[in-house]
Amino acid sequence: MKSHTAYMTFxxxxxxxxxxxxxxxxxxxxxxxxxxxxxxxxAMHITAAVWVNDDEPGLHADALxxxxxxxxxxxxxxxxxxxxxxxxxxxDYRHHAGGEDNGDAHFKNLLTHHQVILPITEGKLDLGPWQxxxxxEFDGRRKKRLVIKVLGE
Amino acid sequence: MKSHTAYMTFxxxxxxxxxxxxxxxxxxxxxxxxxxxxxxxxAMHITAAVWVNDDEPGLHADALxxxxxxxxxxxxxxxxxxxxxxxxxxxDYRHHAGGEDNGDAHFKNLLTHHQVILPITEGKLDLGPWQxxxxxEFDGRRKKRLVIKVLGE
Amino acid sequence: MKSHTAYMTFxxxxxxxxxxxxxxxxxxxxxxxxxxxxxxxxAMHITAAVWVNDDEPGLHADALxxxxxxxxxxxxxxxxxxxxxxxxxxxDYRHHAGGEDNGDAHFKNLLTHHQVILPITEGKLDLGPWQxxxxxEFDGRRKKRLVIKVLGE
Numbered sequence: 001m002k003s004h005t006a007y008m009t010f011x012x013x014x015x016x017x018x019x020x021x022x023x024x025x026x027x028x029x030x031x032x033x034x035x036x037x038x039x040x041x042x043a044m045h046i047t048a049a050v051w052v053n054d055d056e057p058g059l060h061a062d063a064l065x066x067x068x069x070x071x072x073x074x075x076x077x078x079x080x081x082x083x084x085x086x087x088x089x090x091x092d093y094r095h096h097a098g099g100e101d102n103g104d105a106h107f108k109n110l111l112t113h114h115q116v117i118l119p120i121t122e123g124k125l126d127l128g129p130w131q132x133x134x135x136x137e138f139d140g141r142r143k144k145r146l147v148i149k150v151l152g153e
Numbered sequence: 154m155k156s157h158t159a160y161m162t163f164x165x166x167x168x169x170x171x172x173x174x175x176x177x178x179x180x181x182x183x184x185x186x187x188x189x190x191x192x193x194x195x196a197m198h199i200t201a202a203v204w205v206n207d208d209e210p211g212l213h214a215d216a217l218x219x220x221x222x223x224x225x226x227x228x229x230x231x232x233x234x235x236x237x238x239x240x241x242x243x244x245d246y247r248h249h250a251g252g253e254d255n256g257d258a259h260f261k262n263l264l265t266h267h268q269v270i271l272p273i274t275e276g277k278l279d280l281g282p283w284q285x286x287x288x289x290e291f292d293g294r295r296k297k298r299l300v301i302k303v304l305g306e
Numbered sequence: 307m308k309s310h311t312a313y314m315t316f317x318x319x320x321x322x323x324x325x326x327x328x329x330x331x332x333x334x335x336x337x338x339x340x341x342x343x344x345x346x347x348x349a350m351h352i353t354a355a356v357w358v359n360d361d362e363p364g365l366h367a368d369a370l371x372x373x374x375x376x377x378x379x380x381x382x383x384x385x386x387x388x389x390x391x392x393x394x395x396x397x398d399y400r401h402h403a404g405g406e407d408n409g410d411a412h413f414k415n416l417l418t419h420h421q422v423i424l425p426i427t428e429g430k431l432d433l434g435p436w437q438x439x440x441x442x443e444f445d446g447r448r449k450k451r452l453v454i455k456v457l458g459e
Contacts, residue, residue, distance in 0.1 A: 044434030058247030094364030128197030211400030272455035281350030
């Protein structure tokens with residue numbers, strides 16, 4: 001059995017960003033020498049996520065608008081009445097009592113999920129034609145880490 | 154270490170369908186000869202999902218109604234005011250600019266998650282009594298694939 | 307290759323509870339003798355979840371309030387208009403026709419996801435500084451099980 005561990009560090013310019021990392025994950029697989037196995041790609045923070053989806057900017061803008069309604073920030077006005085009602089009653093996250101303002105990012109992490117596991121077949125990520133891997137930053141502009149763990153033979 | 158890869162192809166009659174695949178996953182485990190390990194079950198498309206839940210038709214109908222409110226289609230009228238407000242403002246997904254109409258299916262994929270990983274113990278899927286595995290199609294009536302990857306000894 | 311399986315049983319006093327299990331997962335890793343690998347932590351029920359997030363009571367209260375709006379119970383009055391509209395139309399889950407009252411817990415399971423997989427590096431759970439592992443009970447006060455499967459070398 002072979003295993004290999006790689007870490008990535010992000011420090012996004014924007015508070016929220018989707019960063020394509022498919023090539024970085026494949027690189028870790030290459031380094032591992034694994035031909036048949038699995039690779040775990042997991043955010044090490046609780047306000048970020050990993051999403052496998054289409055590399056299409058319109059979709060990413062749609063996703064951010066939608067996530068801001070379903071898991072609304074309190075650091076900007078709610079997008080509409082639904083977002084307002086999905087905020088805590090009254091008005092702000094309990095989590096912010098300690099000075100944080102990223103409660104929404106915790107729920108975006110929950111919705112999007114903080115990790116994926118990708119199959120490796122003949123040394124390649126065994127993905128569908130439109131599947132790209134994204135690190136989804138919901139509370140950036142500071143150093144955040146992600147772990148890549150390859151397991152197989 | 155043993156590994157085994159199997160693929161399934163779906164071409165559902167309905168646009169949205171839940172297809173039970175527990176037996177197919179167990180069959181792939183049987184073929185692998187793995188007694189102790191894990192099996193990854195992962196949609197290769199970004200408008201489908203894999204869900205472990207109850208094989209109960211009422212629950213599936215509830216799930217589809219609920220998903221159509223939280224991640225609303227724009228190819229039919231919104232179910233109610235909440236669904237209308239969760240659509241992009243104004244009116245349609247940016248993702249549809251290229252002629253697509255499946256923006257909602259991408260978010261149903263995000264909510265439901267596109268994959269699960271099941272433990273294998275003594276050669277059997279180590280599931281609870283009510284846990285069945287479903288391929289969840291959100292944009293069907295065309296060929297879609299799923300990968301099953303078994304790893305263990 | 308080494309593998310190890312452990313089970314945990316919960317019987318929460320409250321209907322809904324978040325139970326920290328990071329130490330229990332590490333204990334299973336210790337028992338396995340695995341230095342490099344992965345550990346799957348998976349609820350064996352369809353009305354519970356496993357969440358990796360902050361061990362902060364305010365956040366957990368926020369999460370429960372939010373989950374009760376997005377995936378509303380019908381065993382208590384809806385929290386507000388959004389929760390009311392996200393309930394099935396009209397009024398109750400089809401799943402309850404058989405006498406159940408836990409439809410909302412199935413969707414909380416879907417949102418939160420019923421499992422995580424954690425990397426193991428040098429014998430330790432390779433988690434970020436704020437990542438703790440929680441069993442999330444959404445329909446408790448009865449015996450429920452969780453499986454921990456360790457794989458590696």
